[in-house]
Amino acid sequence: xxxxxxxxxxxxxxxxxxxxxxxxxxxxxxxxxLADLLPLADALLVWDxxxxxxxxxxxxxxxxxxWVHTASAGVDHLLCPELVSSDTVVTNARGVFDQPIAxxxxxxxxxFAKDLPGTxxxxxxxxxxxxxxxRVAGTRATVVGSGPIGLAIARTLEALGVTVAVVxxxxxxxxxxxxDLDRLLAGADWVVCAAPLTGETxxxxxxxxxxxxxxxxxxxxxxxxxxxxxxxxVAALGKGSIGGAAxxxxxxxxxxxQSPLWDVPGLVVSPHMSGDTVGWRDELAAQFVxxxxxxxxxxxxxxxxxxKRGYVTGHD
Amino acid sequence: xxxxxxxxxxxxxxxxxxxxxxxxxxxxxxxxxLADLLPLADALLVWDxxxxxxxxxxxxxxxxxxWVHTASAGVDHLLCPELVSSDTVVTNARGVFDQPIAxxxxxxxxxFAKDLPGTxxxxxxxxxxxxxxxRVAGTRATVVGSGPIGLAIARTLEALGVTVAVVxxxxxxxxxxxxDLDRLLAGADWVVCAAPLTGETxxxxxxxxxxxxxxxxxxxxxxxxxxxxxxxxVAALGKGSIGGAAxxxxxxxxxxxQSPLWDVPGLVVSPHMSGDTVGWRDELAAQFVxxxxxxxxxxxxxxxxxxKRGYVTGHD
Numbered sequence: 175x176x177x178x179x180x181x182x183x184x185x186x187x188x189x190x191x192x193x194x195x196x197x198x199x200x201x202x203x204x205x206x207x208l209a210d211l212l213p214l215a216d217a218l219l220v221w222d223x224x225x226x227x228x229x230x231x232x233x234x235x236x237x238x239x240x241w242v243h244t245a246s247a248g249v250d251h252l253l254c255p256e257l258v259s260s261d262t263v264v265t266n267a268r269g270v271f272d273q274p275i276a277x278x279x280x281x282x283x284x285x286f287a288k289d290l291p292g293t294x295x296x297x298x299x300x301x302x303x304x305x306x307x308x309r310v311a312g313t314r315a316t317v318v319g320s321g322p323i324g325l326a327i328a329r330t331l332e333a334l335g336v337t338v339a340v341v342x343x344x345x346x347x348x349x350x351x352x353x354d355l356d357r358l359l360a361g362a363d364w365v366v367c368a369a370p371l372t373g374e375t376x377x378x379x380x381x382x383x384x385x386x387x388x389x390x391x392x393x394x395x396x397x398x399x400x401x402x403x404x405x406x407x408v409a410a411l412g413k414g415s416i417g418g419a420a421x422x423x424x425x426x427x428x429x430x431x432q433s434p435l436w437d438v439p440g441l442v443v444s445p446h447m448s449g450d451t452v453g454w455r456d457e458l459a460a461q462f463v464x465x466x467x468x469x470x471x472x473x474x475x476x477x478x479x480x481x482k483r484g485y486v487t488g489h490d
Numbered sequence: 491x492x493x494x495x496x497x498x499x500x501x502x503x504x505x506x507x508x509x510x511x512x513x514x515x516x517x518x519x520x521x522x523x524l525a526d527l528l529p530l531a532d533a534l535l536v537w538d539x540x541x542x543x544x545x546x547x548x549x550x551x552x553x554x555x556x557w558v559h560t561a562s563a564g565v566d567h568l569l570c571p572e573l574v575s576s577d578t579v580v581t582n583a584r585g586v587f588d589q590p591i592a593x594x595x596x597x598x599x600x601x602f603a604k605d606l607p608g609t610x611x612x613x614x615x616x617x618x619x620x621x622x623x624x625r626v627a628g629t630r631a632t633v634v635g636s637g638p639i640g641l642a643i644a645r646t647l648e649a650l651g652v653t654v655a656v657v658x659x660x661x662x663x664x665x666x667x668x669x670d671l672d673r674l675l676a677g678a679d680w681v682v683c684a685a686p687l688t689g690e691t692x693x694x695x696x697x698x699x700x701x702x703x704x705x706x707x708x709x710x711x712x713x714x715x716x717x718x719x720x721x722x723x724v725a726a727l728g729k730g731s732i733g734g735a736a737x738x739x740x741x742x743x744x745x746x747x748q749s750p751l752w753d754v755p756g757l758v759v760s761p762h763m764s765g766d767t768v769g770w771r772d773e774l775a776a777q778f779v780x781x782x783x784x785x786x787x788x789x790x791x792x793x794x795x796x797x798k799r800g801y802v803t804g805h806d
Contacts, residue, residue: 277626277650281600288597293760294610300752302744302761309767310593333649334593428618436616444609445618451625 178470181215181239183208185222189245189459197470205231213237217469219462220244220252224427228252238262241469245458247271247323247449248398249479250371257481264479265465268486270457271449272326275368275396278448280330282420283364284310286392291442311335316358318378319368319397320349321485323449327366327396336364343374343483360386364394371398372484379403384410390417396448399424404435411440422448494786497531497555499524501538505561505775513786521547529553533785535778536560536568540743544568554578557785561774563587563639563765564714565795566687573797580795581781584638584802586773587765591684591712592642594764596650598736599680600626602708607758627651632674634694635684635713636665637801639765643682643712652680659690659799676702680710687714688800695719700726706733712764715740720751727756738764 180198182189183205191200203211205222209231212218218239220228223246232238232254243265244252257264285291287308296303315331317324320342328338339358345351350358359365365387369375379393380403387393393416395402404425410416420442421435427446429435435443469475480487496514498505499521507516519527521538525547528534534555536544539562548554548570559581560568573580601607603624612619631647633640636658644654655674661667666674675681681703685691695709696719703709709732711718720741726732736758737751743762745751751759785791796803 273627273651274623274625277600278604278623280650281597281604281606284593284597285601285606288594288764290597290601290606291610293763294607294758296761297752297759300747300749304761304763304766306766306768306770307590307594307763309590311589330650334596334646335589431616433616436613442610443613445612445620447609447620447623448604450620450622452622454622 178216179214180217180219180466181208181211182219183222183225183227185224187455189219189221189462190456191459191463193463194466198466209233212239215239217241217466218243220246221458223248223251226251228257229254232257241265241475243462243465245462247321248370249481249484250398253481253484263475264481265475265477266479266486267458267461268322268477270454270461272322273330274451274454275323275449276326276330278422279327279366279368279394279396280334282394282442283315283331283334283336283392285442286364286418286420287313313337313363314361315339315364315366316341316355316362317366317368318355319366319370320346321368321370321488323396324366324368327368331364356383356386359383359391360388362387362391364392367393367395367397367401369397369401370483370485371400376400377403379407381406381409384416387416389414392417393419394422395420396422399427408434408438408441411438418442420444422446494532495530496533496535496782497524497527498535499538499541499543501540503771505535505537505778506772507775507779507782509779510782514782525549528555531555533557533559533782536562537774539564539567542567544573545570548573557581557791559778559781561778563637564686565797565800566714569797569800579791580797581791581793582795582802583774583777584793586770586777588638588642589646590767590770591639591765592646594738595643595682595684595710595712596646598710598758599631599647599650599652599708601758602680602734602736603629629653629679630677631655631680631682632657632671632678633682633684634671635682635686636662637684637686637804639712640682640684643684647680672699672702675699675707676704678703678707680708683709683711683713683717685713685717686801687716692716693719695723697722697725700732703732705730708733709735710738711736712738715743724750724754724757727754734758736760738762 177198181201184202205227208227234256241263245267287310315336315338317328317340320340328340331338340349341355342349418440422444497517500518521543524543550572557579561583603626631652631654633644633656636656644656647654656665657671658665734756738760
């Protein structure tokens with residue numbers, strides 16, 4: 175039996191798939207060649223997870239990969255109706271980003287509480303400006319998103335003495351349902367968005383949501399840019415209806431140099447890096463190789479995405 | 491029996507000592523009037539803990555307070571040989587600053603690991619510069635100082651998955667003695683100084699100490715400025731023998747505008763604020779009032795400083 179054809183939608187640097195040699199015929203595609211190569215592939219690795227080329231190039235009824243893996247937690251960049259309704263299995267990089275993103279969020283919470291941005295700005299001006307800071311232990315956070323990233327954020331903040339409520343699409347033990355969202359936003363010192371981008375969640379953080387938050391609340395988005403109505407966030411910061419915000423993800427990435435978001439007072443802008451710790455690409459490649467070997471051996475895959483919902487469903 | 495005379499070396503804002511009315515005759519001093527008023531006082535509250543006026547004004551053999559309390563953790567600003575050898579009891583603000591300082595240190599560790607200063611600088615320049623960050627869980631910290639502040643720092647970093655070694659003046663369960671210091675510095679990703687300033691610790695972080703640290707290590711000082719030889723730290727940062735540093739305390743405070751420390755690359759300068767969370771002055775005042783009531787009732791005091799050692803000795 176010939177080895178399966180693995181198509182890699184590349185990014186720079188490409189994945190290191192050493193262990194696969196002999197077990198796959200590897201082809202490489204970029205956004206321009208993807209449509210031509212997809213019909214030849216048994217499996218597709220979406221290594222360039224910043225591209226939405228898959229959504230645009232996915233073949234309708236024609237020959238197509240039986241398995242698509244994306245080296246990302248979110249799958250919003252590849253799910254098109256034809257892929258959702260097909261029998262192609264989609265898997266994601268569940269697990270790789272949990273702890274790094276949780277640490278990133280904890281770092282932002284502490285930076286806000288201790289006003290580290292203000293300290294760095296005073297340092298630049300050579301000003302000794304003593305300020306009182308906020309004790310993080312005893313504050314309250316609401317984390318929106320109950321996947322492994324949201325739960326890791328909750329655990330990490332709890333370790334700092336923060337009381338955390340998690341909100342998911344459906345309530346379950348330890349997770350609140352959407353009916354509790356506005357009440358929990360109203361009581362939170364920290365609101366963290368770690369939800370998947372789906373039809374239901376797009377634009378969920380809008381003017382009405384910011385209006386229910388405390389004027390001292392800080393909002394942190396590490397999910398996907400379109401979860402937030404950016405102009406509503408800017409307006410909320412301008413009116414002081416929330417106390418500050420940090421965005422690691424944006425509707426348009428990379429954020430253009432002329433974007434007004436760069437210099438909104440009280441807003442920290444970072445370049446979609448919250449989950450990317452040293453070695454992350456090797457972790458992603460190793461995770462894919464493990465999945466590939468299972469797939470090639472006919473074993474059940476892990477991290478299978480519920481394509482209709484737009485994320486991996488699970489019991490955690 | 492007339493109520494005791496309590497002298498307060500004031501700062502702005504003054505302490506709120508409401509509950510003491512009727513239990514003390516309260517006099518107020520500043521650095522200029524302190525020498526004249528000290529002989530009249532039964533107790534002295536050093537509310538302006540940034541002043542070394544007590545060390546300069548302390549009466550030799552003459553009448554003097556039987557008790558001195560400082561609204562600070564460190565006592566280096568008031569201990570002079572005459573006070574050390576006298577029978578005057580000295581107490582400090584042990585406990586008030588532990589958790590705030592621990593959170594502050596955790597915030598700095600995460601900010602370094604996630605390069606938040608670099609992110610804020612890129613934001614100022616409107617540059618989207620993705621970088622890989624460091625996973626904090628699994629790193630190693632060495633905390634120098636085994637009082638309640640050092641132990642709180644250790645607990646908080648451990649909650650983030652950091653492996654922490656604590657070094658104190660004498661080894662005991664969970665605390666390494668000074669003989670282990672250089673070995674533990676050599677293995678640390680984070681070196682945190684939370685030691686008291688004493689004759690033994692002054693200048694302990696010098697060129698030789700920075701030389702044993704890793705080139706990637708970050709050094710954080712939340713103890714007292716003179717624990718560090720500032721020019722040696724600047725040289726170590728310049729040579730790249732350590733990876734970065736944060737100083738919250740300095741040999742001269744407030745740090746003068748012309749100090750070269752303000753713009754050393756890789757150095758975060760903050761204005762001695764790590765322990766000062768909202769409400770800290772009220773906590774300090776309430777702590778003093780509790781101690782005063784015990785003292786006026788002839789009960790044993792807590793937080794008694796071992797004047798020869800220069801800090802409160804305890805079993806934690």
